[in-house]
Each structure stands twice: as structure tokens, then as C-alpha cells.
Amino acid sequence: MSNTHQERWTRVKGRLRAEVGEDIFSSWFARMELEGVDSDTVRLSVPTRFLKSWIQSHYAERVLACWQGEEPLVRRIDLSVRSAGVRPAAMAIRAAGAVAAVTVRAEPSAGPIAINGHSGPVGMPAASSAGQDAVGGSPLDPRLTFDTFVVGRANSLAHAAAKQVAAARRGDPVMFNPLYVHAAVGLGKTHLLQAIAWAGNAGGERRVLYLTAEKFVYGFVSSLRTQTTLAFKEVLRATDVLLIDDLQFLQGKSTFAEFSHTLNAMIDAGRQVVVAADRPPLDLENLDDRVRSRLAGGLVVEMGSFGEDLRLEILQSRVACARTHHADFDVPAPVLSFIAKSVTHNGRDLEGALNRLLAHSKLTGQPITMELAEREIRDLVRPQEPRKVKIEEIQRIVARRYNVSRGDLLSSRRTANVVRPRQIAMYLAKTLTLRSLPEIGRRFGGRDHTTVLHAVRKIENLVGNDVSLAEEIEAIKRELQE
Numbered sequence: 001m002s003n004t005h006q007e008r009w010t011r012v013k014g015r016l017r018a019e020v021g022e023d024i025f026s027s028w029f030a031r032m033e034l035e036g037v038d039s040d041t042v043r044l045s046v047p048t049r050f051l052k053s054w055i056q057s058h059y060a061e062r063v064l065a066c067w068q069g070e071e072p073l074v075r076r077i078d079l080s081v082r083s084a085g086v087r088p089a090a091m092a093i094r095a096a097g098a099v100a101a102v103t104v105r106a107e108p109s110a111g112p113i114a115i116n117g118h119s120g121p122v123g124m125p126a127a128s129s130a131g132q133d134a135v136g137g138s139p140l141d142p143r144l145t146f147d148t149f150v151v152g153r154a155n156s157l158a159h160a161a162a163k164q165v166a167a168a169r170r171g172d173p174v175m176f177n178p179l180y181v182h183a184a185v186g187l188g189k190t191h192l193l194q195a196i197a198w199a200g201n202a203g204g205e206r207r208v209l210y211l212t213a214e215k216f217v218y219g220f221v222s223s224l225r226t227q228t229t230l231a232f233k234e235v236l237r238a239t240d241v242l243l244i245d246d247l248q249f250l251q252g253k254s255t256f257a258e259f260s261h262t263l264n265a266m267i268d269a270g271r272q273v274v275v276a277a278d279r280p281p282l283d284l285e286n287l288d289d290r291v292r293s294r295l296a297g298g299l300v301v302e303m304g305s306f307g308e309d310l311r312l313e314i315l316q317s318r319v320a321c322a323r324t325h326h327a328d329f330d331v332p333a334p335v336l337s338f339i340a341k342s343v344t345h346n347g348r349d350l351e352g353a354l355n356r357l358l359a360h361s362k363l364t365g366q367p368i369t370m371e372l373a374e375r376e377i378r379d380l381v382r383p384q385e386p387r388k389v390k391i392e393e394i395q396r397i398v399a400r401r402y403n404v405s406r407g408d409l410l411s412s413r414r415t416a417n418v419v420r421p422r423q424i425a426m427y428l429a430k431t432l433t434l435r436s437l438p439e440i441g442r443r444f445g446g447r448d449h450t451t452v453l454h455a456v457r458k459i460e461n462l463v464g465n466d467v468s469l470a471e472e473i474e475a476i477k478r479e480l481q482e
């Protein structure tokens with residue numbers, strides 16, 4: 001491909017960014033690449049089927065217009081899904097109607113079933129109670145809906161995917177299965193899963209079941225005890241959409257096996273599975289390789305930490321909600337900005353901060369001032385922790401820098417242009433993460449721990465003698481820590 005095309009592509013991206021804004025650009029277009037230009041057709045690619053379909057249905061004309069702004073002869077955009085690093089399973093569209101659906105309808109008065117122990121946003125009515133179901137369900141928290149979920153750069157992809165799952169109808173092809181959402185504590189995984197359950201069940205056409213992994217374990221173990229495992233399995237597999245929260249808490253060999261059967265049965269029958277966890281699928285060390293790879297074979301989306309803007313918006317929306325029940329709850333804008341700036345950890349701390357102010361205002365009737373806020377939330381202001389680096393990120397950044405693919409780093413190829421970057425990536429994985437040598441070996445295409453050790457020693461030696469390599473590695477580290 002000529003440099004002119006690449007330069008044009010850079011300018012087209014500039015136009016797109018200016019038109020849609022940084023947030024949308026980085027959510028949808030940052031991973032779009034130019035594959036080539038053939039007479040009047042521009043070939044672009046994205047890494048997932050979901051991105052492709054989203055861009056096609058929402059931005060196709062805009063992308064074309066931006067190209068035509070640079071090159072008026074362009075008539076067509078051909079968007080494809082890049083194969084590198086994408087598992088074939090992720091691509092398969094499964095027909096939802098492939099297996100006869102067994103339907104268990106919720107009673108009209110009962111909300112979607114939830115089994116959880118989460119609390120919700122400040123200022124909203126508490127969860128109401130509804131009926132039990134065959135796996136011991138309890139109602140979802142009515143506060144955790146799409147309406148109360150604030151969307152920003154950190155979560156826009158997960159939100160869009162969740163909305164799509166919720167809006168799908170029985171018989172629609174399942175676009176990505178499972179949808180796997182991961183994020184650190186308190187960044188909205190439960191909120192999003194419950195929002196899917198509420199919205200998904202609203203039409204009454206589909207049965208959406210929300211289960212925490214803990215409750216899955218509990219339900220399964222009690223069904224073993226009471227010899228009702230068949231009923232347990234049937235209820236799970238009769239759902240159209242199964243939402244499993246906090247998967248990292250799944251425990252027990254037979255429970256893993258049951259989870260694996262359920263996952264496979266649901267996906268093979270074209271039913272949607274959505275999973276949330278605090279880490280990516282490949283880091284779920286308790287699960288066996290097949291389950292991990294099945295989980296990684298759908299759409300895996302990370303929700304990042306909240307930026308200050310998103311924190312402020314969440315606070316503003318919470319205050320607005322709270323005011324519907326406590327009309328005199330007034331938090332001055334500078335106080336909200338102060339909280340958004342200083343309570344940086346997660347959504348739960350933001351909620352805690354507002355709860356304290358609300359309690360104070362209700363109990364004392366005094367206005368909320370900056371001084372009061374500073375005093376009340378002092379312990380929620382945590383020092384910034386250094387950013388945690390993930391092996392996947394190391395592989396991605398090293399691969400990009402040395403112009404190889406992540407697949408090359410994981411492959412058995414032994415050509416010099418791949419061996420050195422692979423050793424550097426292993427060295428960084430050992431020095432920047434807490435992962436053990438065997439774990440790192442496993443994450444680099446199933447290598448032995450001695451290979452990792454060899455790589456680490458090799459790079460340590462080289463760095464001592466080769467200033468430019470040392471600088472290069474420092475630059476990669478800086479990029480990873482940004």
C-alpha cells in the first residue's frame with residue numbers, strides 16, 4: 001500500500017475524530033485499519049464482528065463522506081473483520097432458533113430474577129420483593145437499569161454490547177456469544193448485567209436470568225443435596241439469556257463442570273450468555289483451558305476506570321435521582337466537582353460519598369458545604385495506585401512496536417524478528433506483573449517455565465550492556481504505565 005494512501009487514511013481519521021469527538025472515535029474507530037484502496041473502493045478492517053456491524057449500521061455514511069473529503073473518487077467502503085487474533089468461534093453467528101426453545105415465562109407481575117447481594121445507587125427506592133423461581137431467585141435491584149447507567153469512554157463499548165443483547169428478540173441471530181465484560185471492582189459490571197435483565201425481560205418475550213457465580217454454586221450444590229440437579233439444569237438451560245456475575249467466585253470442581261456444560265449447552269443452542277468478572281477470561285486460573293477459551297471466543301470487553309468527567313456525570317445523575325425523593329438534597333456544583341476529583345476509586349465509593357452527604361443533610365438539616373464534604377469523605381480519598389499491567393497489554397504493545405502480531409509472539413515461530421520481541425514481552429511480564437513463570441509460559445502459547453526464565457535472563461543481560469535496548473524497554477514500560 002502506498003504512503004499516499006496511509007497519509008490519506010491518517011487525515012480521514014483526523015476528520016472522523018473531529019466530527020464524532022474523541023470518546024466515540026476511540027470507542028469505535030481506534031482499532032480500524034486501512035487494508036488497501038482499489039480504484040473507487042477503500043478496504044478497511046476492524047478486529048471484531050460486533051465493531052463491524054456497529055460501524056456499518058451507525059457510521060458507514062460518515063466514514064465514506066470523510067474519505068470523499070480526502071479523495072472524491074471513492075465510492076465504496078468495504079469493511080471486513082481482521083482474522084489475526086480473532087478466534088473462529090467468535091465469528092460464528094449462531095441461529096437462536098436452532099434448537100427448540102423451552103420457555104419458562106416469568107409471572108407478569110414479577111421482575112426479572114436476580115440472585116445477588118449488591119446495593120444500588122443512593123436516593124432510589126429499595127428493591128421490592130417478588131416471587132421465587134426454581135433456582136431460588138430473588139428480584140433484581142430496580143435501581144440498576146440502563147436509564148441510570150452513565151456512559152463514557154470507559155464503558156461505551158460494553159454498554160453498547162449490553163444494549164444490543166437486551167434489545168435482541170427471540171429468533172434473532174446471536175451476534176457475540178458469550179459477551180464477556182471485565183473490569184476492576186465497582187466499575188459497573190453488576191449494574192450493566194442487571195440493566196440487561198430488566199430491559200431484556202421488559203418485552204415479556206424472553207426469559208432473562210441473572211445469577212451471581214456464588215448463587216450458581218449455591219443453587220447447584222443444593223440441587224445435588226436435594227437430588228434435583230435435573231430441575232436446576234433445566235431451569236438454567238430454558239432461559240434465553242443467562243447472565244452470570246462475578247465469575248471469579250465460581251468454586252468447586254463439579255460446579256466448574258456444571259458451569260462448563262451450561263455454557264456449552266446455551267451457546268450451542270443459540271442462547272445468549274453474558275458473563276462479568278474482575279479479570280479477562282485467560283486470567284481465570286481455576287477454570288480449565290477449554291472453558292477459558294470458550295469464554296474468550298465471544299466478545300470480550302473491558303470497562304476501564306472512570307475518568308473525572310464520567311465520575312462527575314455519575315454524581316450529577318445520582319443527585320438528580322436522590323432529589324426525586326429528597327427534594328431539599330442540594331449539593332453545590334463545586335462540592336460535586338471536588339468529589340469527582342478526589343474520590344477516584346470506583347462507583348461504590350462515589351455512592352458512599354453521596355450517601356454520607358445525604359445522611360448528613362437529612363439528619364442535621366444543615367446545608368452541604370465544601371468543608372463538610374471534605375470532612376465526610378476524607379477516608380474515601382485514596383492515594384493513586386500504580387496502574388496494573390496485564391500480560392495481554394504487554395503482548396499487544398510489544399507486538400505493535402516490533403511490527404509483529406500478537407499471534408506471532410504466542411506462536412512457535414523462531415525467526416529472529418519474533419524471538420527477540422517475544423523475549424522482551426516475557427521479561428516485561430515477569431518484571432511488571434505478579435504472574436509466576438509457569439503462568440507466563442502458559443500465556444505465551446503454552447511454553448515451559450524454563451523458556452520464560454531463559455528469556456528473562458537473556459534480556460536482563462542484554463539490558464546491562466546495550467543502552468539502546470535498555471532505552472527501548474524503558475519506553476515500552478512508560479507506554480504500559482500511561
Ligand SMILES: Nc1ncnc2c1ncn2[C@@H]1O[C@H](COP(=O)(O)OP(=O)(O)OP(=O)(O)O)[C@@H](O)[C@H]1O
Binds near residue numbers: 190
Ligand atoms: N456507568 C455507571 N453509571 C452509573 N452508576 C454506575 C456506573 N458504573 C458503576 N456505577 C455504580 O457504582 C456502584 C458499583 O457498581 P457495580 O456494583 O455495578 O460494580 P461491579 O463492577 O459489579 O463491582 P464488583 O466487582 O464489586 O462486583 C453501583 O452503585 C453502580 O450503580
